[in-house]
Amino acid sequence: MRQMNLLGQSYTDTAFQENKDLPFHRWVNWIAGFSELFVAEALERHLPYRGKQFTVLDPFSGIGTTMTTSYLRGYSSIGFEINPFPAFVTRVKYSAIHDLDLDGMKSEITHFSEFMAQSKRPHLSKPPSGFKTRMEFYSPKVLEKVLHAWDFFEMLRDRPEFYDVFRLAFGAVMVSFSNYSYEPSLGSRIASGKALINDYDVSGTIVAKLKEMYQDLIWARKVAINNSSFNLINDSFFSSDLKPESVDLLITSPPYLNNYHYIRNTRPQLFWLGFAQNSADLHYLETNNYGKYWQTVRDSNYRCTLKIKLHKLQKLLDKISAVESDRDVYGGRGWANYACEYFNDTLSFLNKTKTVLKKGSKAIIVIGNSILKGIDVPTDEVFSLIAKNLGFKEVKITKVRNTRIGSSIVGTGLRTAGRKTLYESVVEIEK
Ligand SMILES: C[S@@+](CC[C@H](N)C(=O)[O-])C[C@H]1O[C@@H](n2cnc3c(N)ncnc32)[C@H](O)[C@@H]1O
Structure with a gap:
């Protein structure tokens, strides 16, 4: 079924198919508003002439569906995203297409699995001290494994491209082995009638995500027409100073008027990945949010x-x-x-x-x-x-x-x- 607009043009039903199964967009689940297919359709319809001289803007870019879809098709891409976590996801997607040594990534995934198989204590890593939750975010056994994983990530710190990819994989799956869940807002599992998670295959979950990312990068490198520019600004669009008359097409889905609290819902990622140290750090994000x-x-x-x-x-x-x-x-x-x-x-x-x-x-x-x-x-x-x-x-x-x-x-x-x-x-x- 197609829905008609006033000109008789239409968007396909698949325009809103979830991004969760599409390569590259499936890395992190985000309330997207639309999928790659919708963006591709909008580009074909409104900016059919491709090329880096055409600029596509998404002022509320989330995990970068508009940005990456446009970029992979050869358009220049600009985006704004206030929340450091989805901004980080978008930035890592882009830099991984270009700079990541894929053979190196493959061997680091193997090293990670081997490292996780040995149990070593005490851990050098600690949970972020500013991250407070009503109930224990990770059960003790799970926390042990998470800290063990972080000991490995920290060894990658001097190779930022790997450090970022591993942290992104962790950020993507970290709630799945916690005592919290998305319903779609973040709440304790108990509050939504689910059992606590006392133990979990933390290593296997992170490795599965990393392997998915690896596969998608192989695909992205094949399809990318990659001489166009990609410019993501991790700040509010409201304080932007883009050049007047510089954008050929804007495709976006702003936050809906539903009080969905993007900042609270990403507190685990913001704290664990080091984007926030205490609740005061979240104040600017909350008051400048759309x-x-x-x-x-x-x-x-x-x-x-x-x-x-x-x-x-x-x-x-x-x-x-x-x-x-x-x-x-x-x-x-x-x-x-x-x-x-x-x-x-x-x-x-x-x-x-x-x-x-x-x-x-x-x-x-x-x-x-x-x-x-x-x-x-x-x-x-x-x-x-x-x-x-x-x-x-x-x-x-x-x-x-x-x-x-x-x-x-x-x-x-x-x-x-x-x-x-x-x-x-x-x-x-x-x-
Ligand atoms: C509906 S989501 C857009 C998701 C995007 N379409 C995607 O595919 O990921 C809206 C986004 O706007 C961001 N946002 C909210 N206020 C903002 C602001 N003032 N400037 C830039 N981004 C903002 C939110 O953090 C959220 O990621």
Whole structure:
């Protein structure tokens, strides 16, 4: 089945097939918004002339689906990602395609297996002291094995390309042998009715991931047209200073208005891989994240003001604000503040987009609607409204996927909210 947009063009259903089975994109699971197939389709449709003189931008690049897909097809690629873990994943993917000695990687995987088979104590490595969790993150037997693995990684420190690849493999699988799990937010296994993990094949799990990465690198080297540039900036897109009129196509999926806490959910990777030493290090990430987080703006004494005059949107925010107004931080005001911050950031995002796009170029934005405090927020329509207000030439919405329930129903304490449905749309805007 294909979903039609206003011009009668369509995106295939497979556009949203999970990245988890595709080479290179399967290294780390991330809430992607789209897959390699969707990006490839958008490139073919909107920028069919390939070549390094064409620049593709993803301002919220995650684990780099847009960036790597564009790059492997010969386009120049620019991305911004605020969270150091997915930014690291994207950077390692790129440098591994070019610089990694694959024979060396193969023999280091063998050395790692042999090292893990000998039990040596005491371990030189220690768990990161700033990483605090309510319950033990690793059971003692698992922790022993994890520290043993880290003793090996540390021996690779003077060969950064291997050190990074091994740390990435660990970051990709580290939660699977912990007492926590993704549901899709990170929570204790006990809270989701799962048994604790007392022991696990840590070595086998890391080795399987490394072997998958090795295979994908062999594939990537065969398919890459690799003389184009690849520039990932590990910072907020909102503080970017890209040259005006420098981008030929923008493909992105910004965070949805569902308070999915990318920072909290990656605390294990941020601490264990050395990107954060204490919770204060997470503050900049939380407050500069697209939409901030409900937790940072929910104070009922705080009043967020919309930076754009849109009567329809203001009415929607007032409606959310009025729900359970007596519940202090849990009332509608906090959620209205969050939505207001989110749409103020949408305004900044679209404003910047307008500056950096070349005339006649497009931005392809994948976004899902949300239900806040039981009220449907059609984010795709709001994005379109803001884009029209900013003077974008053409604005089109294509609904590409309907889902029944999900993590975008927030603030109600319910998994379902009446008969309201969640969907995802592609918003196409042209400068
Ligand atoms: C829906 S995900 C995009 C995933 C991406 N499409 C992929 O394939 O991996 C949104 C991303 O935006 C990032 N993000 C949030 N606020 C940001 C900001 N201010 N600047 C840059 N990236 C940001 C989040 O960390 C998250 O990785």
